[in-house]
Amino acid sequence: MDFEFFSQTDTGRVRTNNEDSVAIDAAGGVVVLADGMGGYNAGEVASQMACEFISAELVRWLAQASQSATDVDVKRAMDICVDNANRAIFSAAHSNPTYAGMGTTLVLSVFRPGRVLVGHIGDSRAYRWRQGELQQITRDHSLLQEQIDAGILTPEQAAVSANKNLVTRAVGVEDYVLLETRVHELQSGDIILMCSDGLSDMLDDRQIAEVLTTSHSSLPEAGAALIAAANAAGGRDNIAVTLTRAQGATEQPPKAWWPFRRLGSGA
Template sequence: MIYEFCARTDRGLHRANNEDSVVFDTAAGLAVLADGMGGYNAGEVASGMATAFIQAEMVRWLAQAGRRANMREVRRALEICVENANQAILGASLANPQYAGMGTTLVVGVFQNARLTLGHIGDSRCYRLRNGSFEQITRDHSWLQEQVDAGLLTQQQAASSINRNLVTRALGVEDVALLEINDYAVEAGDLYLMCSDGLSDMVSDEDIARILAADGTLEQKATQLIDAANAQGGRDNISALLTKAKAGSGKRGLMARLLGA
């Protein structure tokens, strides 16, 4: 499987700075998105630390482990990297008064061969478009989602609630990072979208799906998603990280195996 990545982030129309951070590494098959929180520029610091730390550590580990690493090993490596990032952010928060209470949501994916190892904390999301079917494959760690799960609110009521930004998990705020990890089979033609709530709160799932399903490059789709969020008011920072799966040639796969890649 061959993966193509594209990322776009925007300050939005009302925020003075951008506390979202997005990175990807095509060679490693790694995608990371974080949405920071905290006063002044503390959220920007937290999200930047998360993406930079996880990218550096996971790319290094994946380069050493190669494609021989099984899914269990990838999951464990991801857990360790995220926990180390959690400790780094928490330590900075405790050591610097201006960063007190900072934290960040996180969604991180490792795309290897025909599989995805996906971890997330908070309400940043990952969606998948497959053969015309659009689905949110992460579940928000938020107060609203807990109310919906308990049957106390409908999805429609949750969508209009003033409490939509109350997350129940975040990176860098507690001693242990509660990372949720799931594994997925990837099919050729799949399109994955990681996004901050600045997109998902402003643009409906139906409109997101329509943009992703339309013709165009990943760059065009990412720009259209951000434009759509700003057209609806752009109340928050907006980030979109797209990953497209394409079938690799059998000849290339055989050569890679002969070379030990």
Template sequence: MTLEFFTATDVGRARDNNEDSVALDESVGLAVLADGMGGYNAGEVASQMLTSFIKAELGRWLKESGTGVATADVRRAMDICVDNANRAIFNAANTNPRYAGMGTTLVLGVFRDEGLLLGHVGDSRAYRLRGSQFSQITRDHSLLQEQLDAGLLTPEEAVYSSNKNLVTRAVGVEDAVMLELHLHEIQPGDVFLFCSDGLSDMLEDDAMRQLLLNNPSLPEAAQALIDNANEMGGRDNIALVLARAEGRVKAESRSWWPFGKRGG
């Protein structure tokens, strides 16, 4: 099986700077997306610190460990790397007044033979398109999600909630952070979408599903998603990562390497 990747970011229609950041290391199946927050350009600093740190540190560890490393060890490495990145961002925020209060969301994926190890913090999301079924596979760490879980709001009321962007967990805002981490099966033909809320707040799930179905080319799908989010208002920066699994695992080998080339 091979994996094809594509990433894109867009400043949107309402902002001057881009606080979203993405990073890829196709050689080890590593994808990272972050949506920063904070005054001045602090959100931009936090998101770029996070994606750069994880690509460098976790990417190097995955290369050195090879494809035979146990899933439990990869999970542990992901936790440690995010913890170290959290401390670096937290310390920067507390030693430089310009960066006070900065933080960032995170979606972190490591694609392996046994599936997608997917970690997240905050309200940036991951989705999976399998056939015609489009599902959100992360659960927002947000006040709005807690209100929905408690039955205080209906999904219809949540659309108009003023708490939509209040996260309950973020990287860099405290001296420790908990990465929510799950393993997801991958089937040939699956398309995974990681995105910031600049996309998911602008487009309903069914609209994203239809755009992915109508645009089988990942670069075209990315552009269609961004264009439609901007047409709906583009109220925030937009970042996305697309990954598609192709082919079958050969009977004599379980290796997925090499990964497909990234477009763009």
């Protein structure tokens, strides 16, 4: 199975700086998207640190491990890379007053034959587009999502709430953070959309699906159309979008590999 990748970020129509970051390594099948938060430039620093650190470390590990690594091994490597990035951002935030309070949301994908491992922290999202249907495959770590789950708010009420940006999990805010990771099966033609809340706050799932349906066979055209639609709806935040299309026959995952010991271990 082959994969085609695209990414784009946009400042939006209200903000003057861009705190969204993206890193893609096509050879390693790794896509990282982060939406930073914090004081002057601090959110931008946090999101860039997360994307660059996680992408570099994870791609290095995958190159050493080869395609024979099991999904369990890859998940452990994802956890370790995110934990190391979290500690680095947390340390920077506490050692430099300029960066005090900075953090970032995160959504991370590792593409493998016939499936994708998706991990996330906060309210940056991943969706799967398959045969004209859009499915959200992450669940926000946010106050609104907790209120929806508890029956306090309906999804319609949450859509107009003033508490949209209150996340319950973020990278770099505490000395430990949990990456929620799931494996999703892929079919040829599937597209995985990852985005910051600058897209999902401006467009609901129906509107995102409409753009993907009516737009464009090429990923760059589809990505540009999504960003244009978010800006047309107000563009109140930075917008980050990645699109990854699976192509070719589905393969079965390997059944076994050496026991995971430490990141980068060849033993």
